[in-house]
Amino acid sequence: MLSAPSQLLMRSQDVFQTGKWLLVNPTDSHISTQLDSSELHVFHQYFDVYQTSSAQDRSSSHLFAASYPTDAKFDGAVIYMPKSKDQAKMLIANVAACLKADGDLLLVGENKGGVKSAAKLLETVSTQVNKIDSARHCALYAAKVDKEIKPFELQSWxxxxxxxxxxxxxxxxxxxxxxxxxxxxxxxxxxxxxxxxxxxxxxxxxxxxxxxxxxxxxxxxxxxxxxxxxxxxxxxxxxxxxxxxxxxxxxxxxxxxxxxxxxxxxxxxxxxxxxxxxxxxxxxxxxxxxxxxxxxxxxxxxxxxxxxxxxxxxxxxxxxxxxxxxxxxxxxxxxxxxxxx
CATH class of the missing domain: 3.40.50.150 (Vaccinia Virus protein VP39)
Known part of the structure; x- marks a missing residue:
């Protein structure tokens, strides 16, 4: 069974049907096989989910790394809210640098896991942040990345x-x-x-x-x-x-x-x-x-x-x-x- 954040994300899966998307730190090993996406790439910072996901899902591209290469440009991305807000800030800075101009950046997570701070976090890259869905004690926020994005360097963090x-x-x-x-x-x-x-x-x-x-x-x-x-x-x-x-x-x-x-x-x-x-x-x-x-x-x-x-x-x-x-x-x-x- 999918985690609560993934179940919430599935309710908005129509957004993934067009364009090139990046899924960041999914908590489920099989969510990438459930999303109906024309082109889906998955960025993992945790080896257990990466290992299982990449073995199960041959249709998507999976990467295990500390940061994602910013030369790849996506139409949109979804970040699963990490426990650390500082890690969330770093991920947003990294992923925003991977998006095309006016790309869509979504953040999903449990209320008790700190996702309520998503709007403030996403305001660093967007003037348009909206809560687009909530259920199962989770929330999904969406932002249009329309602010100037600085080049991302992991060393600076x-x-x-x-x-x-x-x-x-x-x-x-x-x-x-x-x-x-x-x-x-x-x-x-x-x-x-x-x-x-x-x-x-x-x-x-x-x-x-x-x-x-x-x-x-x-x-x-x-x-x-x-x-x-x-x-x-x-x-x-x-x-x-x-x-x-x-x-x-x-x-x-x-x-x-x-x-x-x-x-x-x-x-x-x-x-x-x-x-x-x-x-x-x-x-x-x-x-x-x-x-x-x-x-x-x-x-x-x-x-x-x-x-x-x-x-x-x-x-x-x-x-x-x-x-x-x-x-x-x-x-x-x-x-x-x-x-x-």
Missing amino acids: QKTFDISEAGVQYKVCSLPGVFNHGAVDNGTKILLNSDIEVPNGRILDFGCGAGVIGCFLGMKNPKSKVVMSDVSALAIHCSKESARLNNLEVEVVASNGLSELQGKFVSVFTNPPFHTGIQTDYSVSETFISQIKQYLVQDGSLNLVANKFLRYSELLEKRFKLVTLIKQTTQFSVYLCSRVK
């Missing part, structure tokens, strides 16, 4: 900041939409300052974000071979840039969970992703914990930091013979896990 943790000084690049944009989150700080051992050999930073953990590992032990993975194209871009800023040779892999990773690791480090809303969802982390032993050498280890209220210890003890709580604060717990079952 980047923020570089200095980090000093556990005696290691380095730089990190960040973009809107990347976890804890422009700063180090408290959970990661706790992990980095937990007297962790960084062994020689191949190590993984899972859910790398801007590369804060991965670059720390590479700086602390230059003999390690760091691999960083994330589902976000923005995170992949930032981690590569962060490694470059610190003269580190690393491997950065776009992956839905662990699916695209190859080979074994002597150690894995992570501040795993989870979602909080009406209900807490940490299915990505549950799947990661259940599968990680396949990627560890026999005496490999897992270093994981998590919010204290998340009951990770029970999940970890099902997969590892030895689970040690090496540090704990009022908010976070750091676990060292070894001897996989």
Whole structure:
């Protein structure tokens, strides 16, 4: 079943029947096959939906990237409202630069997801912004891009900041939409300052974000071979840039969970992703914990930091013979896990 924003979009699908259209960050893997479009291109910043969509839909052109090339010119585009308003601003600037003069720019999303701010966001590129439909606690806004559009450069949205943790000084690049944009989150700080051992050999930073953990590992032990993975194209871009800023040779892999990773690791480090809303969802982390032993050498280890209220210890003890709580604060717990079952 389509998500609520996609269901709302389907009610206006007649607008896609003429011209060349760009669909941006759809939340459904099959919405592109449902829209009746003469020519549809799809821009993904999230590898999981990109991987499934491109496999299912051979009629449309799918691109996984941090930004869309502005030499391609479209008659219209639809952006699914991201969680971050700053990411929405960046996407609007990028996509507007991909449109023909007076092109149509639509923004769809859930009311609780911030779509009510769409009119103000779209006013940066248009003098004509209208709410054209609403249903299922969602709204669809449309704008005619009639203002002067500046050339889009992803680098102008980047923020570089200095980090000093556990005696290691380095730089990190960040973009809107990347976890804890422009700063180090408290959970990661706790992990980095937990007297962790960084062994020689191949190590993984899972859910790398801007590369804060991965670059720390590479700086602390230059003999390690760091691999960083994330589902976000923005995170992949930032981690590569962060490694470059610190003269580190690393491997950065776009992956839905662990699916695209190859080979074994002597150690894995992570501040795993989870979602909080009406209900807490940490299915990505549950799947990661259940599968990680396949990627560890026999005496490999897992270093994981998590919010204290998340009951990770029970999940970890099902997969590892030895689970040690090496540090704990009022908010976070750091676990060292070894001897996989």
